[in-house]
Amino acid sequence: MKLTGAEILCETLTRLGVRHIFGYPGGAILPVYDALGKSKLHHILVRHEQGATHMADGYARASGGIGVAMATSGPGATNMVTGIATAMLDSSPVVCITGQVSSKFLGSDAFQEVDITGITMPITKYNVVISKAEDIARTVREAFVIASSGRPGPVLVDITKDAQQASAEFDWDKSTPKLPAKRVRENHDQQEFDRAVELLNTAKRPVILAGRGIMLSGAMHVFEQFVHTGNIPVAMTLLGIGCFPASDPMNLGMMGMHGEAWVNTAIQEADLLIAVGMRFDDRVTGDLRTYARNARKIHIEVDRAEINKNVPVDAAIVGDAGETLTALLPHIETRDHGAWLAHIKELKGDSAVRDIQSLPDSGHLYAAHVINDLWKVTKGEAIVVTDVGQHQMWEAQYYHHNKPRTLVTSGGLGTMGFALPAAIGAKFAQPNDEVWAVVGDGGFQMTMCELATIVQEKINVKIAIINNGYLGMVRQWQEFFYDKRYVATPLVAPDFVALANAFAIRGERITSRKEVVPTIEAARATDQPVLLDFRVEQEDSVYPMVPAGASLGDMIRRPNNPLVETASEP
């Protein structure tokens, strides 16, 4: 069957199971758009190509599949860079397809020509230029294999315009991926494995550090078995949240810079850390010289390059989290760890048992209240897509996720502007689920143009703006470390309700505690998008906090103010 390159691309994507493409047209990708119009693929017109990549990323994170973004050459492609880096840092399988000038113009500074494969080399798992129609099917199939296998990541496929226009024979069976004949490492090292088993069975104060790798591996079930067999408490990374139920008594909560004090203290006092599918990011370890000095460490990780990268470990098992845990499980002795668990419970003290909801209403609205109320009203079952900053940390502390893929957040890159587009992508991935974008007033203004995408696509995404009139997290750092010199953090925002109305989206402003629950309930009662502008306390801070570079045990604790002193327990 003879097809044009553009038709081959659409046919290949369709056969790979793609249903949605988030993109923005332009000259160098026009042949593909012409073919898209004749295909069954659903193209979502975004308002900025960064949004397209975040949507594809949100789609991938919420579904467990691959998200696809598309853009034209030049500025279309460069606008994708932030979204690609976001996907790279969080190992998210995203395939970006960009148009490129015709091959005869390559390297000539033609109109809208940019070396996007050169630009994205360090922020993609792989990228490739296609300049022949006959290479499209195989290369795109390879891109999908690469994006989703091993440690997933973004792949960019740059297709010249002449390759889109030229005709070639399309034969699905003859276009099977031909990836380089890489060596497969024999990862199973019996010595390391035996050492890990011995450490596990002799530890008195073990803590598991659970990361996103568990989710990517689909190892949630065996992980739960592992935890309960060993009776080992679990600390979560930000991206690991959801891979182990928050309601499980063994779940301590989030660790790291804004982890709860008892979690970080437990890690510092542990005699064994079992890291599963996490990479000892600086935001979870604090100062490496003082990090968990009493603990032996086991690292279960699919990416060999992560072993001993930040933290030297005593036993490393390179491999898929699910397979490794399954292999370990029969060797794990069930142990009581009663004294250790009791000690952690003691560490929690009364800061956890006091319910934030039952505190007296001082007339102030705190972001923690809003998020905790959102958790209660949605019964913890919504997909929450956050932006980056204070509200993101409060979400991690006060919205308790029991299911994987219900928290979508930019962890590694910390990309402001992620929430709104990623929430759109998540909604396309899970149309039957309730999707909330929880976003600060700063981050929202970075990508709020995508409100138009919501309207054009008629999708039901709820938006909760945690509006404190500041770039809150930066303001917090200025408060703590720069003597309250608030340089460039006070933030003027538009009237978000009027803005929403301008897009024909319902908007509500909430200024007091008692309005929170009824407004959220009303927003949930409609199948239309709703924007809620929560005017929260302006100079509130996220506690506890481990200052950047400080020891994990040196936390700035909550001040003696009952309104912000408490955390709640699921």
Added chain:
Amino acid sequence: MQTIVAYVENKPGVLNRVASLTRRLAINIDSLTVGPTENEEIARMTICAHTDERGAHRLEASLEKLVDVLLAENITDRPMLERDLALIKVAADQQNRPHLMELIKVFRGRVVDVAPESLIVEVSGTVDKIDGLLEVLRPFGVLEMARTGRIAMTRGNDLLRPPAEATAKPKDTAPASS
């Protein structure tokens, strides 16, 4: 100094990926040689880098993550041969030429070009040996030098060959249906 041998796909852009990776890891490359193998689709690299064992592990493991790198192995601590080739143009006149030739012989170098004012020495061997020759030639006036950088090979039965066939199992993964 750490020595890493890598087999890579012989196609455009691969060298760029390898170089970009070392830049990102802030590892300074002392020498990097690329040459064909008996299989024209595969090239062999020898990378000598200024880093410690931990840096070398990161480089080796990160290299192997690149799709086009078939295999990367740190052979620093294994029994191996390392060879560097140099062409050195030395100032030489009628008077000191015999003396120079004597010195070059000691280092098992070969004089491959003689001109009225200079000569070119070809010498191969370990880096130390070439550096040693360079040291004694310097007083005569080294006019120009070209060095290939090191190539390395493990000794004896310790074979480092490219993987024979595609081991990555192709599986087309469709996005999860929702």
